[in-house]
Amino acid sequence: MAKSILDRIIEKRKMPVLFIGSGISKRYLYGFPDWQGLLRDSFKAVNPDPYYYSRYVDQCTREGCSTFETNTKLATIIENDFNAAFYSRKINIKIGNSKNPKWVNQGVSPYKMFLVSYFKKLRINSDASLVKEIESFRLLKNKISAVITTNYDTFIESEVFKNDYQVFCHQNELFSADSYNIAEIYKIHGSILDAKSLVITEKDYTDFNSSRKLIIAKMLTLFAESPIIFMGYSFTDENIQRIIEDFLGCLTPKELSNISNHFIFVSYKKGEMRLRETKRTLFTANGVEIPITEIITDNYLTIYEKLNHIIPGISASKIRETRKIVKKIVDQSITSDTAESIIVGIDDLDNIDISSKPLAIAIGYRDTILNKVGYGILADEMIFEDILMDNKHFDATEMCLERFKSIPSTRLLPVFKYLKTAENVDSNTKLLTYASLHDTKDKILPGNIKKQLNALPQITIYDELLKEMNQVADINKKAGLLLKNIDSFTILQIRDICCDLFILDRESCMKSTHFKRCVMYIDLKENYA
Structure with missing residues (x-):
């Protein structure tokens, strides 16, 4: 098909x-209203007689006007008539001071103010x-x-x-x-x-x-x-x-x-x-x-x-903020003698202060820049995004030796994607210990977490799960429903849900332990032999 x-x-x-x-x-x-309905209502505001409107429509028809031409001619006529009636105090528009509205002195067409009032009333x-x-x-x-x-x-x-x-x-x-x-x-x-x-x-x-x-x-x-x-x-x-x-x-x-x-x-x-x-x-x-x-x-x-099934690498609003920041940096760098380079996470864009000092953009191969600056600075959300969307292409060995070199055993991070292909990681005993403490579903989802999820419904049908998740607004609760029933669904289905949640509210996902455990489950199933 x-x-x-x-x-x-x-x-x-x-x-x-x-x-x-x-x-x-x-x-x-x-x-x-449609366009004709809007014009008809406009004419009624000046003269309630329906023949008043029909007379002009008939005139346009006899002149062979198209629908578009007729509508623009009628709008021109009504603006002239409406404005004349307004300035003659025959009709009033309830926007601003009714006796002497400020917009009159600003040269605004009374008819267009009528349209503003008309559309503002719609619910x-x-x-x-x-x-x-x-x-x-x-x-x-x-x-x-x-x-x-x-x-x-x-x-x-x-x-x-x-x-x-x-x-x-x-x-x-x-x-x-x-x-x-x-x-x-x-x-x-x-x-x-x-x-x-x-x-x-x-x-x-x-x-x-x-x-x-x-x-x-x-x-x-x-x-x-x-x-x-x-x-x-x-x-x-x-x-x-x-x-x-x-x-x-x-x-x-x-x-x-x-x-x-x-x-x-x-x-x-x-x-x-x-x-x-x-x-x-x-x-x-x-x-x-x-x-x-x-x-x-x-x-x-x-x-x-x-x-809504479209899964962009970055949301539209984040792309816009990225372009905005880049433009500001470029504009500042043009007039600056000195500049400092930084690596910015997508979710940090709103918090950047570029007013106090000049900044520079680093352009080059991503791996070269990362190797010079260091994998250790990578934010957790970038790792979760990489597991879900496979779009970061991080060097597995550098991730294991640099990013995870001092990973605490209580941290919730997916690591098996990188361990699977990394080389010479025996020296990172903390990472190996961490992996051994998270290498089964029961370790990712221990008893105390299962107890928290006990009250949630048991669901085995995918559409029913989506319906149930749509009933709650909180990201952690949505992820909890998935986590409770995670064995009932395929990795592809679990990934689709997690991707949608991540794109919907990245910040809340990074605060949700249930969401993190779901992604760790995906990583475990796909990358741990």
């Missing part, structure tokens, strides 16, 4: 870019199935590289990736000094957090199109490393069609030949619980062909759950 496009993304461990449209906000925000849909989807959606924060969205509302940054992603709502910010192309949200049509940034009228779209090349350049930068998954869009969205047309025009023939594996459209179909995948070619209004992979479904929970 052929692998699905999502399975191939998971297999390649590629963190995708999400291109999110209004369909996603409409799914999760109660009463969220999360409380339907249980949708709440569950959002919970799974939130877990993607470490599985995707970035978000591009045309939505004004703050659902993505406030409810899904809260405090995890940097938000940009102006096109000129896309290549600012603060953008690192990872763990970022690009609100290309603006945000209700800045009314001036909203793109809705003809003039707004003219200005938007004049600098659209910045969006294309950003997409090219992101596309170089990631597939793009479109969610919440209609194929008939002319604005998105134009962006994609420009984007495709920048690709090489080789890139175009494989584009359908990198352009994935999730199309909503009510009641469709399967993920129906198909290859198809879209044709824009200008006749441009867009080969895509389409997934037709109403089952977004499964989409999120599948993407």
